[in-house]
Amino acid sequence: MKIIPCFSFRRFCYLGLIFIQFSYSAALYAAPDIKITGLTSELEANARAYLALSKEACDAPQWKIKHLFDESPEQIEKALRALGYYQPKIQKTLTWEKDCWTTLFDIQLGAPMLIKELDIQLLGAGAQEPFFAELLANNPIKVASVVNHGQYEALKSSLQAMAEAKGYFDNHYELRRLAVDLENNSAKIQLHLQTGNRYYISHINISENALDPEFSRKFLQIKPGEAYDRTKILETHQLLDSAGYYKDVQLKYLRKKAEDYYAPLEVKLSNLPRHSLSAGLGYDTNLGARISGGYKNRFLNESGHQFITDLNLSLKKSNFIMEYALPYDDPLKDRLSFFSGITYENTTFVDSQKVEVGSRLSNRFYGQLLLSEQLKFVAERFRNSNSDPYQTRYLLVPGIAISNVRAEKKGMYLDGYKYLLDLNGAHRSVGSSVSFIQSRFNLKMAYSTFWGGSIIARTDLGATAVDAFENLPTSYRFYAGGDNSVRGYDYKSIGERDASGNVIGGRYLVTGSLEYEQKIIENWSIAGFIDAGDAFTSGMNIKFGAGLGVRWYSIVGPVRVDIAVPTDNIGDVHFHFSLSTVL
Numbered sequence: 001m002k003i004i005p006c007f008s009f010r011r012f013c014y015l016g017l018i019f020i021q022f023s024y025s026a027a028l029y030a031a032p033d034i035k036i037t038g039l040t041s042e043l044e045a046n047a048r049a050y051l052a053l054s055k056e057a058c059d060a061p062q063w064k065i066k067h068l069f070d071e072s073p074e075q076i077e078k079a080l081r082a083l084g085y086y087q088p089k090i091q092k093t094l095t096w097e098k099d100c101w102t103t104l105f106d107i108q109l110g111a112p113m114l115i116k117e118l119d120i121q122l123l124g125a126g127a128q129e130p131f132f133a134e135l136l137a138n139n140p141i142k143v144a145s146v147v148n149h150g151q152y153e154a155l156k157s158s159l160q161a162m163a164e165a166k167g168y169f170d171n172h173y174e175l176r177r178l179a180v181d182l183e184n185n186s187a188k189i190q191l192h193l194q195t196g197n198r199y200y201i202s203h204i205n206i207s208e209n210a211l212d213p214e215f216s217r218k219f220l221q222i223k224p225g226e227a228y229d230r231t232k233i234l235e236t237h238q239l240l241d242s243a244g245y246y247k248d249v250q251l252k253y254l255r256k257k258a259e260d261y262y263a264p265l266e267v268k269l270s271n272l273p274r275h276s277l278s279a280g281l282g283y284d285t286n287l288g289a290r291i292s293g294g295y296k297n298r299f300l301n302e303s304g305h306q307f308i309t310d311l312n313l314s315l316k317k318s319n320f321i322m323e324y325a326l327p328y329d330d331p332l333k334d335r336l337s338f339f340s341g342i343t344y345e346n347t348t349f350v351d352s353q354k355v356e357v358g359s360r361l362s363n364r365f366y367g368q369l370l371l372s373e374q375l376k377f378v379a380e381r382f383r384n385s386n387s388d389p390y391q392t393r394y395l396l397v398p399g400i401a402i403s404n405v406r407a408e409k410k411g412m413y414l415d416g417y418k419y420l421l422d423l424n425g426a427h428r429s430v431g432s433s434v435s436f437i438q439s440r441f442n443l444k445m446a447y448s449t450f451w452g453g454s455i456i457a458r459t460d461l462g463a464t465a466v467d468a469f470e471n472l473p474t475s476y477r478f479y480a481g482g483d484n485s486v487r488g489y490d491y492k493s494i495g496e497r498d499a500s501g502n503v504i505g506g507r508y509l510v511t512g513s514l515e516y517e518q519k520i521i522e523n524w525s526i527a528g529f530i531d532a533g534d535a536f537t538s539g540m541n542i543k544f545g546a547g548l549g550v551r552w553y554s555i556v557g558p559v560r561v562d563i564a565v566p567t568d569n570i571g572d573v574h575f576h577f578s579l580s581t582v583l
Contacts, residue, residue, distance in 0.1 A: 031057070031058065031100075032053075032056065032057070032058055032100055032101050032102060032103070033100075033102045033103075034048070034051070034053060034054060034102075034103050034105075035102070035103065035104045035105065036048070036105045036107065037104070037105070037106050037107065038106060038107040038108055038109065039107055039109070042083070043079075043080060043083060043085070043109075046079045046080075046082065046083055047075075047076050047079040047080065047105075047107075049079065050075045050076065050078055050079035051072060051075055051076065051079075052068045052071065052072075052075060053065070053068045053069060053072055053103065056068065058099060058100035058101065059099075062096075062101075065094070065101055066094070069092070069094045069103060072092060072103070072105065073090045073092065076088070076090055076105060076107065077090070080107075080109070081149070082148070082149040082150065083146070083147075083148055083149075083150075084112045084113045084114075084146035084147035084148055085109050085110060085112055085113070086110075086113050086180060086182060086185075087110040087111070087182065087185075088107050088108060088109050088110055089107070089108040089110065090105060090106070090107050090108075091105070091106045091107075092104065092105050092106075111185045112146045112147075112185065113146065113147040113180055113185050113186070113187050114144055114145070114146060114147070114185060114186055114187065115141065115142070115143055115144065115145055115146075115147060115186075115187050115188075115189060116143070116144075116181075116184075116186035116187060116188060117143070117188040117189070118141065118142070118143050118188075118189050119188070119189065119190040119191070119192075120136060120139075120155075120189070120190075120191045120192075121191070121192045121193070122159075122193055122195060123174065123192060123193065123194045123195065124168075124171075124194050124195040124196050124197070125168070125195055125196065125197045125198055126163065126166070126168050126171075126195030126196075126198060127195065129166065129195075131162060131166060132159070132162060132163075135158060135159065135162055139155055141155060141189065147178070147180070147187045149178070152178055152189060155191065156173070156176060156191060159191070159193050160173075160193070163193070163195055164230075165229070165230040165231065166198065166227070166228070166229060166230070167198045167199040167200070167227050167228030167229065168195040168196055168197070168198050168199075169196070169199055169255060170195075170196030170197065171193060171194060171195050171196055172193075172194055172196075173191065173192065173193055173194070174192045174193075174194050175190050175191070175192040176190070176191050176192070177189070177190045178190075197261050198227050198228070198261065199227070199228045199253075199255060199258060199261050199262070199263060200225065200226065200227050200228060200261060200262045200263075201222060201223070201224050201225065201226050201227075201228060201253075201262070201263070201264070201265050202224065202258075202259070202262035202263055202264050203224045203264050203265075204217070204220065204222075204223075204224055204264065204265045204266075204267060205264055205265070205266050205267065206267045206269065207266075207267065207268045207269055209246075209269045209270065209271050210245075210271045210274070210299055210302065211245060211269075211271070211299060211302050211303075211304055212302040212303060215302065215303055215304050215331070216240070216267070216269060218329075218330060218331050219236060219239045219240050219243055219331065219332065220236050220267075221233075221235045221236045221239065222236060222265070228253060233251055233253070233265070236251060237249055237251050239332055240267075240269065242332070243331065243332060244272070244298060245271060245272060245298060245299060245304060246269045246270065246271060246272060247270055247271065247272045248268075248269070248270040249267075249268075249269060250266075250267070250268040250269075251265065251266070251267050251268075252265070252266045252268075253265050253266075254266055271298075271299070272298055273298070274297060274298055274299060275295070275296070275297060275298075276294075276295070276296040276297075276298060277293075277294070277295055278292075278293065278294040278295075278296075279291075279292065279293045279294075280292040280293075282579055283577065283579075284483055284576075284577055284578040284579070285482075285483055285491075285574075285575060285576050285577050285578070286316075286482045286483050286484075286491040286578070287314040287315075287316045287317050287347075287491070288314055288315055288316055289314060289315070290312060290313065290314040291312075291313045291314070292310070292311065292312045292313070293310075293311045294308070294309060294310045294311065295307075295308070295309045296308045296309075303326075303327075304327050304331060305324070305325065305326050305327075306324075306325045306327075307322075307323070307324055307325075308321075308322070308323045308325065309321065309322050309323075316345065316346060316347045316491075317343070317344065317345040317346075317347070318343070318344045318345075319341060319342065319343040319344070320341060320342050321339060321340070321341040322339065322340050322341070323337050323338070323339040324337060324338045324339075325337040332364070333363060333364040333365070334361075334362070334363055334364070335361075335362045336359070336360070336361050336362075337359065337360050337362070338357075338358075338359045339356075339357070339358060339359070339360065339376075340355075340356065340357040340358075341354075341355070341356050341357075342354070342355050343356075343475070345474075347491060347492060348490060348491075348492075348493070349479070349490075349491075349492045349493055349495070349502070349503040350382075350474055350479070350492055351382060351383050351384075351386075351474075352380060352381070352382040352473070352474040352475060353380070353381045353382070354378060354379070354380040354381075354382075354473070354475055355378070355379045355380075356376050356377065356378045356379075357376060357377050358374055358375055358376025358377060358397075359374065359375060359376075360372055360373070360374040361373045361374070367404075367406070368403075368404055368405040368406065369402075369403075369404045370401075370402070370403045370404065371400070371401075371402055372400065372401045372402075372403075373398075373399070373400050374398070374399050374400075374401075375396070375397070375398045375399075376396075376397050376399075377394070377395070377396055377397075377431070378394070378395040378396075378397055378473070378475075379392065379393075379394050379395075380392070380393055380395075380473035380474065380475060382473055382474040382475075384474075384498065384502050384503075384504045384505075385498075385500065385502040387500070388502075391471075393433040393434060393471060393472075393473045394431065394432065394433050395426045395431075395432045395433065395434070395473070395476075396426060396430055396431035396432050397424050397425065397426045397432075398424070398425065398426075399422065399423060399424035399425070400422075400423050401420060401421065401422045401423070402420075402421045403418070403419065403420040403421070404417075404418065404419055405417075405418040405583060406418075407446075407583050410448045411448065411452075411519075412519055412523065412525070412553050413446065413448040413454040413517070414446055414583055415446060415447050415448050416445070416446060416583060417443065417444065417445040417446070417583070418443075418444050418583045419441070419442060419443045419444075420440075420441070420442045421439070421440075421441050422439065422440045422441075423437075423438070423439050424437070424438050424476075425437035425438065428467075433471055434466060434467065434468055434471040434472055434473075435466070435467045436464055436465060436466035436467070436472060436476065437464070437465050438462070438463070438464040438465075438466075438476060439462065439463055440460075440461065440462040440463075440509070441459075441460075441461045441462070442458075442459070442460045442461075443458065443459050443460075444456070444457070444458040444583055445457050445458070446583060452518065452519045453516060453517055453518040453519065453525075454516070454517040454525075455514075455515070455516055455517075456513075456514075456515040456516075456517065457512075457513065457514050457515070458512065458513045459511065459512040459513075460485070460509060460510075460511045460512075460533070461509060461510055461511075462478050462508060462509035463507070463508050463509075464476070464477075464478070464507040464508070465507075466507065469507060469537065474505065477495070477504070477505025477506065477507075477535075478495065478505055478506045478507070478508065478509035478535040479492035479493075479494065479495045479503070479505050479506075479509075479535050480492070480494035480495065480509065480511050480533045480534060480535045480543070481493040481494040481543075482576075483560075483562075483576045483577075483578045483580075484578070484580070485511055485531070485533060486511060486513075486531040486532065486533045486543055486544075486545050487529065487531050487545045487547060487562055487564035487574065487576050488531065488544075488545025488546065488547060488564035488565050488566040488567075488572075488574050489543060489545060489566060489574065490574070494533065494534060494535055494543055495535040495536070496535065496536055496537040496538070505535060506534075506535035506536040506537045507536070507537045508535070508536055508537065508540070509533070509534075509535050510533055510534055510540065510542070511531070511532065511533025511534075512531070512532055512533060513529060513530070513531040513532075514529065514530055515527055515528070515529035515530075516528055516529070517551060523552060523553045523554075524550070524551065524552055524553075525550075525551045525553075526548065526549070526550055526551070527548065527549040527550070527551060527562075528547075528548050528549075529546065529547060529548075529549065529562070529564075530544065530545070530546045531544070531545045531546070531564075532544045532545070543566060543568075544566065544567040544568070545564045545565065545566050545567065545574075546564065546565065546567055547562050547563050547564030547565060547574075548562070548563055549561055549562035549563065549576075554579075556579065557579055557580060557581050558579070558580065558581070559577075559578075559579050560576070560577070560578050560579070560580065561575075561576070561577050562575070562576040562577075563575055563576075564576060
């Protein structure tokens with residue numbers, strides 16, 4: 001007698017269990033076959049949506065399947081009528097095979113129902129309003145087109161919704177009818193909307209809060225005497241909500257108090273806390289461990305003046321900034337501020353202490369497009385190496401800057417761009433130790449791919465015309481290298497060097513980067529990149545860095561960890577760590 005080894009018997013049993021499991025799963029998840037012929041994909045999809053049979057499984061009781069099968073022609077006819085086919089011929093069969101059921105619906109559509117007459121009228125005070133004319137011009141229902149009940153219902157609703165949004169609250173249909181002629185396969189649509197009179201804003205009541213009502217009125221996009229317009233009221237709500245002064249905003253049109261179609265608009269506002277404190281801890285490879293703190297007084301007075309301070313401390317670079325801001329004219333777009341600040345930087349290649357005071361006028365145009373003009377006085381003490389003596393320079397610097405940001409969230413990534421164009425200068429004849437003019441352009445773009453990745457590109461360009469470069473303070477010289485410049489090199493290690501080999505910065509700056517990120521799991525991605533650039537005065541010598549990285553998209557922004565090497569010495573490995581925004 002042959003003995004079957006124990007492990008073979010176990011394997012046999014194991015394979016048997018797998019077979020039973022697959023057989024059970026196939027029976028459990030088998031789906032009935034509902035075949036529909038003679039229809040376009042759009043008509044078939046609508047027919048299946050109406051079919052109650054499509055919700056049943058193979059193990060449904062036969063009596064139920066037969067009952068629903070008998071009702072199916074009526075459901076299919078209703079689905080086809082909705083899209084303009086009123087006289088279909090339907091042949092149907094129902095069979096059971098292998099513990100499941102199958103149906104076949106063979107359909108002859110017949111002629112479509114065509115719109116022969118379209119009678120749409122606007123009556124009353126709003127008959128000539130351009131917004132109604134625009135809505136009707138974009139209406140898909142035309143003479144000789146196939147009847148579509150969904151489009152008809154949508155047009156009825158959109159006309160009344162437009163009337164409501166524009167203040168025609170007493171609107172009603174005097175006639176609304178879709179009539180069909182089965183013999184001639186033709187239809188007639190009649191919609192007669194009586195708009196009634198339009199309602200207007202009599203006056204605007206602003207509730208008492210910490211700010212002057214006249215200041216709050218500057219955010220209003222609608223004025224007393226104007227016609228009611230829901231779009232303008234929503235815009236007003238959004239502006240008040242984003243102003244930075246209010247935590248709760250309510251706007252209510254009191255139509256029940258209308259007299260001769262004029263009613264008040266009530267604006268209820270409650271303020272955010274006057275004082276705001278912030279604090280944070282961070283680390284990056286450029287500056288090491290960092291501590292930050294801030295204080296903001298949201299409204300020093302009822303005119304919305306603000307006081308803001310920011311403190312950032314690290315062993316290598318620290319700064320403290322104070323700003324007094326005055327909104328004026330349009331408080332969301334126009335801002336005058338007075339500021340002062342102290343900056344300390346002591347890294348391998350830079351040793352500088354700077355004090356500055358000045359004023360800035362900012363004007364916002366078209367979304368995030370910002371134009372800023374400023375004038376500041378700068379006093380800076382600096383040296384280029386430990387062996388050099390300190391120098392102190394004084395500058396009176398007028399400047400102008402244009403910036404813009406456009407971005408939208410697409411899944412885990414941001415799509416969009418940001419740029420900054422900055423122009424500054426000083427002259428010896430006007431309170432300065434050196435004459436110069438300097439321009440700088442920074443651009444960053446990010447675009448997601450359809451396969452779950454993101455392409456990120458950036459460039460940073462700068463140029464300086466100066467009468468004596470040795471007198472130019474460190475903060476106005478160009479350097480490259482580091483987390484947000486050319487990875488694979490130390491922070492500000494790329495620049496013109498003196499005879500002793502010390503990095504002294506340059507008059508010109510050219511850097512660029514191309515990076516690709518690919519999502520691997522939720523909130524995590526890997527990246528590959530190549531950076532290039534130089535900061536120079538006499539001759540450009542582009543340095544290249546390349547590497548790989550990991551990104552974690554936390555609630556406070558992307559955490560970036562990179563390993564990079566300079567391409568001329570791949571053994572010189574640099575680690576870069578930072579927490580920063582994508583744009």
